Amino acid sequence: MEPIDLRSDTVTRPTAAMREAMLRAEVGDDVFGEDPTVNALEERLAGLFGKEAGLFCPSGTMANQIAIHVHTRPGDEVVCDEGSHVYRYESGGTMANSGCSVHLIQGDRGRFTAAQVADALNDPTADWLARTRLVVIENTCNRGGGAVWDLTEVDRIRTLADARGLHMHLDGARIFNAMAVTGEAPGTWGSRFNTLSVCLSKGLGAPAGSLLLGDSVTIAEARRVRKRMGGGMRQVGVLAAAGLHALQHHVARLPDDHARAARLAVALDLLPWVKGVLPPVTNILVIQLASGIDATRMRSLFMERGVLVSVLGPDRLRLVTHLDVDDDAVERVIDILQDIEP
Ligand SMILES: *Cc1c(COP(=O)(O)O)cnc(C)c1O
Numbered sequence: 366m367e368p369i370d371l372r373s374d375t376v377t378r379p380t381a382a383m384r385e386a387m388l389r390a391e392v393g394d395d396v397f398g399e400d401p402t403v404n405a406l407e408e409r410l411a412g413l414f415g416k417e418a419g420l421f422c423p424s425g426t427m428a429n430q431i432a433i434h435v436h437t438r439p440g441d442e443v444v445c446d447e448g449s450h451v452y453r454y455e456s457g458g459t460m461a462n463s464g465c466s467v468h469l470i471q472g473d474r475g476r477f478t479a480a481q482v483a484d485a486l487n488d489p490t491a492d493w494l495a496r497t498r499l500v501v502i503e504n505t506c507n508r509g510g511g512a513v514w515d516l517t518e519v520d521r522i523r524t525l526a527d528a529r530g531l532h533m534h535l536d537g538a539r540i541f542n543a544m545a546v547t548g549e550a551p552g553t554w555g556s557r558f559n560t561l562s563v564c565l566s567k568g569l570g571a572p573a574g575s576l577l578l579g580d581s582v583t584i585a586e587a588r589r590v591r592k593r594m595g596g597g598m599r600q601v602g603v604l605a606a607a608g609l610h611a612l613q614h615h616v617a618r619l620p621d622d623h624a625r626a627a628r629l630a631v632a633l634d635l636l637p638w639v640k641g642v643l644p645p646v647t648n649i650l651v652i653q654l655a656s657g658i659d660a661t662r663m664r665s666l667f668m669e670r671g672v673l674v675s676v677l678g679p680d681r682l683r684l685v686t687h688l689d690v691d692d693d694a695v696e697r698v699i700d701i702l703q704d705i706e707p
Contacts, residue, residue, distance in 0.1 A: 368668070369694045372675045374539075374622075374648060374687035377570040383610045390606035394599050395421070396592070402602030406609050410563060410576045413612075414555030418584035421605055423596050425450075425538045425575040428562035430458045431590045433499065435583055436532045436559065439464030442495040444485045446472040448508030450536055451501050462594070466495050474643065475506025476514050479521035486529060500526055503536040504543045504554075508677070511626070511649030513543045516553065523557050533557065538564035538575070542647040545619040559583065568619055568648060569611035570688040574604050615688065622648040625686040625695045632699040638663070638707045640680075650684040651677060658707050670701045 370376045379387065393399035407419035422428040429451050433443060443459055445452055447469040451459055459465050468485045470477040487494035500522060505511045526533050535558040537543075544551065555561060560579040565571035577587055591597060598604075626645040633650075634642050638658045643651040654660060660676045667674055677683045686695070 366671060368671045368673050369690065369698055370673045371684040371686065371690065371698065372673050374567045374685045377566075377688040379572050379607055380570070380688075382614070383570070383607050386606045386610040387603045390602040392600035392602035395601050396597040396599060400600060400602040400605065402609070403605040406605040407576065409609065409612065411578050413551045414561060414563070414578050415552035416555050416561070416578040417581040418579065420577045420584050420587050420591060421598075421601065421608075422562075422575050422577055422591060423573060423598065425536075425562055425564045425566075426455045426458065427591065427594060427596050428575040428577040429501075429534070429536055430455060430462050431587045431594065431596075432534045432560045432562060432577055432579075433459050433465065433501070434463045434590050435586045436499045436534060437463050437465050438496075438498075440466075440495060441498040442466045442468050442487060443499045443501060444468045444470065444482055444497060445501040446470050446475045446477055446503065446506070446509075448472070448475050448506070449501060449503050450507055450538065451503075453508070465498075468497070472506075472509070474509030474512035475503055476509065476512055476518070478518055479525050482522050482525055486531075489529070497529070497531060499532050499534060501534045501536055502558075503538070505539040505647050505649070507538070507649065510643035510651035510683075511539070511542065511645060511647035513546050513646050516547070516549065516557075519557050532559040534559065535561040537561045539567055539647065541616055542568050542619055542623070545616075545623065546646055560587075565608040565611050568622060568687060569608075569615045571607040571611045572604065574608050576608075618688075619648070622686040622688075622690075625690060625692065626650045626684070628695055629684060629686070629698065633702060636702065638705075648686045650686075652682045652684065654680045654682065656680075663705075663707060666705050666707065667702065670705070672698050672701055
């Protein structure tokens with residue numbers, strides 16, 4: 366039997382209907398701005414989030430890195446959570462691509478407060494300190510087990526950012542998961558940030574692609590940076606078509622993924638080798654293992670039995686539900702893990 370893959374929501378494969386949409390896509394050279402499907406996707410998502418323009422990027426990493434690049438100058442400082450994707454999982458890109466230092470905040474499952482941001486800001490009159498320029502918020506928070514931000518705190522941070530002349534970028538790789546929980550409209554998030562990145566290849570199930578959204582001047586500059594980084598693609602409407610299909614068909618189903626993560630959490634929390642779980646709010650479940658239980662060894666034991674998970678730390682595992690994991694698969698995972706004796 367095929368393994369049940371809970372390593373990430375990036376592992377989804379395009380559905381038959383999505384492949385049909387890709388097959389039918391009208392295409393053109395997107396570097397010339399002539400791919401109608403890419404243009405439609407950029408307009409669609411920008412409009413949805415209330416931004417002027419969008420830019421289709423090969424990956425979420427590139428969308429974030431372009432954003433950081435357009436907001437900063439070398440030597441500037443970026444404020445973000447210590448577990449944030451832009452700091453931890455983009456191969457040092459913030460430092461390498463933009464020459465920025467980072468000020469890391471110890472958040473609560475990836476969420477921090479305006480007071481913590483205020484503490485993190487360098488005095489702009491002290492010319493020996495790096496110029497704080499950008500605050501990056503991630504929603505949902507990947508390393509925080511899919512935690513969702515409270516808009517009230519985002520608003521406090523926005524007020525502070527306005528007072529201090531800072532820009533704000535949302536790493537919204539899983540923003541649709543967050544909105545599925547809170548019921549907030551995309552425009553609510555769009556209006557709080559200078560730029561947003563939104564991922565089509567996570568929970569939405571497209572094979573690739575992320576969009577960077579912002580005002581037209583910023584996105585025009587971002588287009589130049591995308592080309593410079595080697596991210597200008599040609600007849601990429603085939604991928605944009607998958608994204609448009611995902612937006613139409615895979616957003617409303619996200620609560621199913623969340624319910625399945627919750628079901629896993631309840632069952633797995635009872636196992637003797639589990640110390641506890643970070644209560645899942647969205648589609649990411651983080652398991653804290655009992656003392657003496659090694660995460661890498663557990664991953665191997667699971668793998669032998671056809672369940673794939675990822676290691677988050679020496680005593681932590683991550684399980685992610687997604688489009689290719691149905692209720693039956695969840696029950697099978699529970700049966701299999703219940704039988705494991707470490
Ligand atoms: C996956 C992810 C990204 C982008 O990752 P890519 O694999 O480069 O598309 C960005 N931010 C967060 C929080 C993510 O989980």
